[in-house]
Amino acid sequence: EVQLVESGGGLVQPGGSLRLSCAASGFTFSNSWMSWVRQAPGKGLEWVACIKQDETAKYYLDSVKGRFTISRDNAKNSLYLQMSSLRADDTAVYFCARGAGWWDYWGQGTLVTVSS
């Protein structure tokens, strides 16, 4: 059974940093593009970033470029999102999802709240 489990969310002050993790199981992680997608409270879905299997390609939403970094550890079957210079409009549930372009498996999400 495919499982994606996010962790690392929480309350952070504006300008602060946070690192999200996603533990994957049930499929060959090293063969899959992976992505982060977020959803602000009461709002729609927004793609954030994706990463190729070997980390040779990474793509980002314009508004997070230079502030967020996506990475992965294939030996640990884990995906990461390092977030810095956080702003109030980054407040959202962050989902880890398998794929890029279409996403067939999703985690349950982790809530990031940016507030003073």
Place this chain on the structure above:
Amino acid sequence: QSALTQPASVSGSPGQSITISCTGTSSDVGGYNYVSWYQQHPGKAPKLLIYDVSNRPSGVSSRFSGSKSGNTASLTISGLQAEDEADYYCNSYTTSSTRYVFGTGTKVTVL
């Protein structure tokens, strides 16, 4: 890159068919066959319904079908059921620097 345009809400009675539109431009929906659709129940993760405009993943009901004409993609739900009441989102690849863009979302109500 603005979000793709979807109707805010669509409703139908059990057994009816409904169609949700997703309008973009030639830089996204109209230019590529990389449109996908997702169903999301409250408090849950999205579920993939359709990929590459009209392909259905294994395990997804055949009541869900996708199509595209010009800059508008569509999701049709036939034989509407109570469990179909949810939010639906489209997504497309885009040549803008954003790369992938979701639709504004449509709330489906089963009357």
